[in-house]
Amino acid sequence: MATPDAPRASCRGVGKDYRTGREVVPALESVDSVIPAGALTVIAGPSGSGKSSLLRILACVDRPSRGRVEIGARSVGDASRRARQRLRRRSIGYVFQDPIDNLVEYLTVQEQLRLAAQLRGATFSAAEAGELLDAMGLTGRRDHPPARLSGGEQQRVAVACSVVGSPTLVVADEPTAELDSVAAAAVLDAIALLCGRGAAFVVASHDARVIERAEHLVRLEYGRVVQAW
Numbered sequence: 191m192a193t194p195d196a197p198r199a200s201c202r203g204v205g206k207d208y209r210t211g212r213e214v215v216p217a218l219e220s221v222d223s224v225i226p227a228g229a230l231t232v233i234a235g236p237s238g239s240g241k242s243s244l245l246r247i248l249a250c251v252d253r254p255s256r257g258r259v260e261i262g263a264r265s266v267g268d269a270s271r272r273a274r275q276r277l278r279r280r281s282i283g284y285v286f287q288d289p290i291d292n293l294v295e296y297l298t299v300q301e302q303l304r305l306a307a308q309l310r311g312a313t314f315s316a317a318e319a320g321e322l323l324d325a326m327g328l329t330g331r332r333d334h335p336p337a338r339l340s341g342g343e344q345q346r347v348a349v350a351c352s353v354v355g356s357p358t359l360v361v362a363d364e365p366t367a368e369l370d371s372v373a374a375a376a377v378l379d380a381i382a383l384l385c386g387r388g389a390a391f392v393v394a395s396h397d398a399r400v401i402e403r404a405e406h407l408v409r410l411e412y413g414r415v416v417q418a419w
Contacts, residue, residue, distance in 0.1 A: 197260075198359050198390035199225040199248055204257035204267075206243045206413075217243040218413045221257070225359065225406070230385050231392045232404035240413040241394040242363060248392055249282055249361045250274040262358045280310055283352030285345070285362035289369075292348030293336045299323065299347050300332045303354055312355030326350045326380050342373025346380050353389050360384075362393045366400055378403050 206218040218240045225231050225248070233241045246252040247259060250266055253274070259267040261277060269277070278284075286292050293302055300319055307314035323329050326346045336344055345365060352360045362381075366374035378400065381391050385405070393400055401407065409417035 197224050198227050198262065199392070200258075200260045201244070201247070201254075202258040204244070204247065204254045204259060206240070206247065206252070207255045216413055218247075218254070218410075221408075221410075221413075221415055223408050223415070223418070225390055225392050227390045228385055228388050229390065229405040230381055230403060231390075231406040231408065232401055233392065233394045233408050233410065234396060234401050234404075235410035236396060238412075239410040241396075241410060243413075244408075244410070245361055245363055245392070245394040248359065249284055250278050280355075281358040283354075283357045283360035285348050285352050285360065285365050287364040287367050289341045289344035289348060290336060292351070293344060295336055298333050298335055299328060299339070302347055302351055306351040306354040310355035310357065314354055322350050322354075325383055327376070340373065342369055342376050345369060345373070345377045349377060349380050349384065353384050356389075358390070360389060360391045362391065364395050364397070365393060366395065366397050371399070374399050 201221050201223045204218055204221040208215045208217055221244060233244055235241050247254050250261065254267050257267065258265060261281060266274060266277060294305065297305060303319045304314065323332055328343065328346060331339060331343060366377060369377065382403065385391055407417065407419055408415060
């Protein structure tokens, strides 16, 4: 297991531009960030600040227009689309904002975990599934499909699936936005528990409930880092 200070991902001088017709619109400029293992890193800022752009770059969905990005020890800023797809499948977990978007509607909770392991090319025993479900407070839901789960339970299943196979990095885009305060707290507790086991989470959010749980914070405004600790 990585030590808490070991970097799982990093950005150096990262910029991202989008082209709209003849106009080039900068979304990120000169962003530096280090994502350590064993911690929750929050990318904060108002809508339009560049949070989602940075998250997509860290998730290897998009490439930066300039700068260097590393996932683990691998430089991925100039990687091909196919190489980034392979890296996403094997080394990056992703949690979407809407809980149901993270799950397959006809699979039970235990089957969701098994599928996550298969997609990541990992072995995952029933004992490991039971331990993870117990940690997430989902033992009694293992045989339930998503329709029989609350939104908070669905998102905890998604968080559990995201760490199956010990990916290098887990990214989450506004994972509490659709949840009430009780469900959001349960999801954040689950993330904290998994970080305590060595997982590296980076979450884009402007939710104060998430920001107050951050162990590392990158605050963006107009695509630039205005606060980092």
